[in-house]
Amino acid sequence: MTTSTPAPGTATSWVLSLSCPDQPGIVAAVAGLLAEHGGNITESQQFGDPLSGLFFMRVEVTADRTREELEAALADLAPRFSMDWSLDVAGRKVRTLLLGSTAAHCVNDLAFRQRSEGLPIDIVGLVSNHTALADLAAFYDIPFHHVPVTKDTKAAAEARLLELVEELDVELVVLARYMQILSDDLCRALAGRVINIHHSFLPSFKGARPYAQAHDRGVKLIGATAHYVTGDLDEGPIIEQDVERVDHTRGVADLVALGQDVERRALARAVRWHAEHRVLLDGHRTIVFR
Known part of the structure; x- marks a missing residue:
């Protein structure tokens, strides 16, 4: 997949989408992780499906961290919630x-x-x-x-x-x-x-x-x-x-x-x-x- 990696120190709008089994603490964990990495959440939507038992979330966040830094942090968090996730630059064609x-x-x-x-x-x-x-x-x-x-x-x-x-x-x-x-x-x-x-x-x-x-x-x-x-x-x-x-x-x-x-x-x-x-x-x- 084609990706974009903004220069370090450049504030970038990212879009994070994820799904995982529904359980308490997911939103807090994701928001906390983004805040720890200097992220300012500008849009957030989530839904828990009672039929499948899955939780879905889409977040747009502005941060000056590199893709590698954010992906490493998300990779560390994902196993805790059995989370599938993707991260991309918002608006990338x-x-x-x-x-x-x-x-x-x-x-x-x-x-x-x-x-x-x-x-x-x-x-x-x-x-x-x-x-x-x-x-x-x-x-x-x-x-x-x-x-x-x-x-x-x-x-x-x-x-x-x-x-x-x-x-x-x-x-x-x-x-x-x-x-x-x-x-x-x-x-x-x-x-x-x-x-x-x-x-x-x-x-x-x-x-x-x-x-x-x-x-x-x-x-x-x-x-x-x-x-x-x-x-x-x-x-x-x-x-x-x-x-x-x-x-x-x-x-x-x-x-x-x-x-x-x-x-x-x-x-x-x-x-x-x-x-x-x-x-x-x-x-x-x-x-x-x-």
């Missing part, structure tokens, strides 16, 4: 690889938000099984990688994708309407690092043509779901969902057009929250500190 097919709306939205709205990602490439998005990538100066996928070439295509993840030091992969199902092996290799936008309000209408399925059922709300990718199709932990109200006058084409805006909104929020370390995994669910 996460190196992100987009995957798309032919639909441009989600790719365009993320690229625009990165350029103009401060979305904290650094899009280092766009991979597509088609060439339809090549001009869009060129417009945003994003390197374009055409990796065709067929039944016979799927394994080779996924191997190439993993090569790009390694070569480009990718931290996050976003399936921006990438109309391919990732293999179980690839999902395991990139676990917790792949976000997909599904054009339906899961768990309803999984798989292909969800807007047609929704129209057939006469729904009054259409939606989109941004979730982490797992080996189970459209079953990964949900990060964000959004909806749009519709009625019986809307045809399938109308639902598709309305749904594209819903997809953009849900995906952009999920990517932002992931990049800001606001999403913590809680089994097959997520805790999102907004």
